[in-house]
Amino acid sequence: QLQLQESGPGLVKPSETLSLTCTVSGGSISSGSHYWGWVRQSPGRGLEWIGSIYYTGITFRNPSLQGRVTLSVDTAKNQVSLKLSSVTAADTAVYYCARHIAGGGTGPLNYWGRGTLVTVSS
């Protein structure tokens, strides 16, 4: 069964870069059928799509975050990664890794990790 597991620091200082990794098990990110995405959730901003990546490296990002977001993929490790630069307290959120539906590009997300809380604070 497909499982997604987010990992990374739970505390990041303001102005620094948030870095998270999503490890996928039970399926290959190189299968070619899916994009892999990041979504965050906070009380103030609700659910917000951050961006998504294909195993070839094709990337789509939310225009509101585009300049700060870097997505990457490591097919050997079956991982996708997120970097968000110049963070502020507004970036404090639960960050989810998720898989888009097959053949749906970066449409709906039908498999999600459990999420990881990242707090931005000095």
Next chain:
Amino acid sequence: DVQMTQSPSTLSASVGDRVTITCRASQSINNLLAWYQQKIGEAPKLLINKVSALESGVPSRFSGSGSGTDFTLTISSLQPDDFATYYCQQYNTFSRTFGQGTNVEV
């Protein structure tokens, strides 16, 4: 940027009730709309995509409808497992915007 507005924000209901949640887009989204259910402490779960296509394993008491800018999620007979927060999401534009959520409570 497309704004998605759900109503109501909170809905009080009982087991067996018919429940309707509305989602309105600030502009046409070409019927590229999904619905999710989220329980406390869990990730969202995809229920419906492309307005009315039920995901595999989702009970048939859930249904979606609408077009243009106005969409509806209906639960025909609310079950105890359905008390949760529901979100709509548009995937027509690259903001992939979610609604603010509707909490269905007892």
